[in-house]
Amino acid sequence: MRFVDLTGSREAAGRSIRLVDMARRLPLLVRRSLALAWRVDRPATAGLLACQTVAGITQAMGLLAISGTLTALLASGDVLDRLLHAWPSVALLAGAAAARAVMGITVNWLSSRLGPLMTREAEQMLLDGCTAVELAAYDEPDFNRDREAADRGAQVTGDLIDEGQDLIASSASFLAGAVVLAGVHPVLLPLLVAASLPQAVSQVSAARVRYLANLRSNGDNRMLAVLRWHIYTRDAADQIRAGTMASFLSGRYRRTVARINREDRAAADQGARFSLLGAVCGGLGSAIVWAAVVWLLATGRISVGRAGAAVFALQTAGQSVRGLVAVGSRAVRTGLYMDDWTNFLERTGGFRMRRGTHRPGPPKTIEIASLSHRYAGKERDALTDVSLTLNRGEVTALVGFNGSGKSTLSKIVSGLYLPTRGHVLWDGTATHDAEPHALWKQVALVPQDYARWPLTVRENITLGQPSPRGDTAAYEACEAAGADEVVARLAAGLDTLLAREWLGGEELSGGQWQRVALARAFFREAGLLVLDEPTANLDPKAEYRIFQRLRDLARERVVLLVTHRITNLAVADRIVVLDEGRIVQDGTYPELAHRPGLFQELLSYQVTSETAPSDHDHSGTVPPPRA
Numbered sequence: 001m002r003f004v005d006l007t008g009s010r011e012a013a014g015r016s017i018r019l020v021d022m023a024r025r026l027p028l029l030v031r032r033s034l035a036l037a038w039r040v041d042r043p044a045t046a047g048l049l050a051c052q053t054v055a056g057i058t059q060a061m062g063l064l065a066i067s068g069t070l071t072a073l074l075a076s077g078d079v080l081d082r083l084l085h086a087w088p089s090v091a092l093l094a095g096a097a098a099a100r101a102v103m104g105i106t107v108n109w110l111s112s113r114l115g116p117l118m119t120r121e122a123e124q125m126l127l128d129g130c131t132a133v134e135l136a137a138y139d140e141p142d143f144n145r146d147r148e149a150a151d152r153g154a155q156v157t158g159d160l161i162d163e164g165q166d167l168i169a170s171s172a173s174f175l176a177g178a179v180v181l182a183g184v185h186p187v188l189l190p191l192l193v194a195a196s197l198p199q200a201v202s203q204v205s206a207a208r209v210r211y212l213a214n215l216r217s218n219g220d221n222r223m224l225a226v227l228r229w230h231i232y233t234r235d236a237a238d239q240i241r242a243g244t245m246a247s248f249l250s251g252r253y254r255r256t257v258a259r260i261n262r263e264d265r266a267a268a269d270q271g272a273r274f275s276l277l278g279a280v281c282g283g284l285g286s287a288i289v290w291a292a293v294v295w296l297l298a299t300g301r302i303s304v305g306r307a308g309a310a311v312f313a314l315q316t317a318g319q320s321v322r323g324l325v326a327v328g329s330r331a332v333r334t335g336l337y338m339d340d341w342t343n344f345l346e347r348t349g350g351f352r353m354r355r356g357t358h359r360p361g362p363p364k365t366i367e368i369a370s371l372s373h374r375y376a377g378k379e380r381d382a383l384t385d386v387s388l389t390l391n392r393g394e395v396t397a398l399v400g401f402n403g404s405g406k407s408t409l410s411k412i413v414s415g416l417y418l419p420t421r422g423h424v425l426w427d428g429t430a431t432h433d434a435e436p437h438a439l440w441k442q443v444a445l446v447p448q449d450y451a452r453w454p455l456t457v458r459e460n461i462t463l464g465q466p467s468p469r470g471d472t473a474a475y476e477a478c479e480a481a482g483a484d485e486v487v488a489r490l491a492a493g494l495d496t497l498l499a500r501e502w503l504g505g506e507e508l509s510g511g512q513w514q515r516v517a518l519a520r521a522f523f524r525e526a527g528l529l530v531l532d533e534p535t536a537n538l539d540p541k542a543e544y545r546i547f548q549r550l551r552d553l554a555r556e557r558v559v560l561l562v563t564h565r566i567t568n569l570a571v572a573d574r575i576v577v578l579d580e581g582r583i584v585q586d587g588t589y590p591e592l593a594h595r596p597g598l599f600q601e602l603l604s605y606q607v608t609s610e611t612a613p614s615d616h617d618h619s620g621t622v623p624p625p626r627a
């Protein structure tokens with residue numbers, strides 16, 4: 001099992017990294033990192049830029065001062081004269097060195113302040129992007145893969161500020177070296193650049209190989225994250241033990257790690273080969289440059305003093321070219337990760353909720369008109385040509401076998417999914433024309449897998465949206481859901497933290513959690529109440545209490561109940577039977593119970609299982625096989 005990039009578009013982008021791309025992309029990257037830095041901390045960014053400019057200038061001045069000092073000292077004539085000529089340059093050199101040191105410290109301080117802020121901001125933007133997409137996005141493999149890559153992009157965003165600073169510093173010292181070299185003799189600078197080219201190419205190639213290797217391991221890294229989550233969190237800890245799954249899971253983890261290691265090793269080997277080749281060519285290039293200096297000196301084209309300055313400038317410029325290329329290739333690689341992040345933020349546009357502006361109130365009727373729905377990548381419809389009207393004051397129950405489409409229909413009615421065909425009309429307005437958040441204000445949903453938020457009981461009930469009536473409303477909801485008994489037993493009442501992992505946190509039983517989830521729905525002043533298997537974990541007394549309460553709640557609401565328990569259906573005004581995504585029956589309990597069809601079949605299974613004789617009694621009725 002592996003997650004794969006089906007489109008291969010990022011692989012193609014990675015393969016296209018060349019030296020020219022790097023040169024083209026670097027200014028863009030610096031601009032991009034500065035823009036993000038500006039967004040998170042303007043004074044620090046402005047300070048950083050100012051310091052960097054001053055540092056660049058002082059670096060150039062320092063180099064020029066060294067060149068001046070060497071020229072003066074190595075010139076012919078009286079030693080005292082030479083020293084007198086050299087001292088202004090020495091003073092400039094000392095001043096520039098001091099200024100550079102101060103600037104360097106300031107730049108480090110500001111970058112280390114900005115880097116983490118940028119990473120946090122990038123993460124925040126990613127989170128905001130994720131909450132603004134259609135729920136359907138999560139069914140798209142591309143979306144999930146890109147989100148993962150974007151997360152990595154967000155993590156490295158902060159690195160770009162350091163890399164940007166290194167780039168600016170290397171460029172400044174290269175410029176200073178270039179000015180000195182060009183002053184000594186015009187042939188030296190082009191020679192130096194040509195000699196540095198092989199190393200530049202090899203560094204960029206190595207960076208490309210590393211990025212591609214990482215890209216290929218992207219799916220495996222996702223798998224590791226999923227496995228890690230299951231292995232070390234509490235959720236499945238009991239099942240891992242009881243199911244003796246530990247060695248199976250760690251075996252899978254090990255195999256996945258081995259695949260990543262193979263990719264990494266291959267990339268490291270290939271990168272080393274590139275670097276070796278680059279170093280050999282670079283060494284030859286340097287020998288040619290040094291030979292040129294000797295030749296210029298030997299043929300009297302430059303003086304000893306100028307040759308000394310050239311030696312120093314060559315050292316500096318050579319180092320900065322190598323630095324430029326090294327940090328440049330790192331920045332380009334970081335930039336590619338950042339591209340994943342920006343592309344994802346833009347790509348959420350593909351899934352970003354673009355619905356209407358109508359703000360619905362509590363619905364009187366919800367009409368489902370010729371609705372069909374197919375999940376992304378599926379070959380069959382989950383729902384086909386479903387038409388149904390739900391009314392305020394009525395409890396409508398959806399029943400059917402597993403996979404018949406009940407939960408899908410309840411999510412479409414709640415506006416969580418938009419149907420692929422047909423409409424869901426809330427008092428005449430289609431869900432895709434409604435402002436989604438305004439619509440969801442009118443939805444109270446208890447899904448099959450309700451969230452167990454690691455928050456206080458109060459926050460678990462109010463979902464961070466307290467009522468103007470304060471805790472009274474929360475206590476009323478608890479009473480309606482039977483959660484009052486749960487809260488009464490907790491040491492800190494509504495303030496109790498429902499997360500055992502944290503100090504002072506409490507753990508609830510499955511049924512107690514379900515009561516809290518129900519209280520959550522009852523607390524919400526919403527016009528549509530959707531309950532998907534709401535009492536699966538409840539004891540009979542708690543279940544009875546919920547269904548008693550449901551009738552009162554339904555007076556003011558549209559209620560949609562998904563259940564497998566036929567006994568719960570007594571509360572429903574109307575029962576809709578789904579089979580393989582289609583409505584096959586619709587009516588009241590007595591009507592359906594006396595009509596041959598799927599409902600009778602479901603009823604017979606339930607009645608049989610509820611009245612089934614013990615294992616020792618073989619006279620029991622065997623449920624009728626499904627036609």
Ligand SMILES: Nc1ncnc2c1ncn2[C@@H]1O[C@H](COP(=O)(O)OP(=O)(O)OP(=O)(O)O)[C@@H](O)[C@H]1O
Pocket residue numbers: 139375376378382400401402403404405406407408409448
């Ligand atoms: N997010 C999804 N992506 C793809 N297919 C899905 C998704 N959710 C459900 N399905 C498919 O849609 C069909 C209907 O599923 P649904 O959950 O609506 O059934 P259900 O009647 O609620 O089942 P159950 O009684 O088991 O809860 C199933 O075939 C299921 O595999």
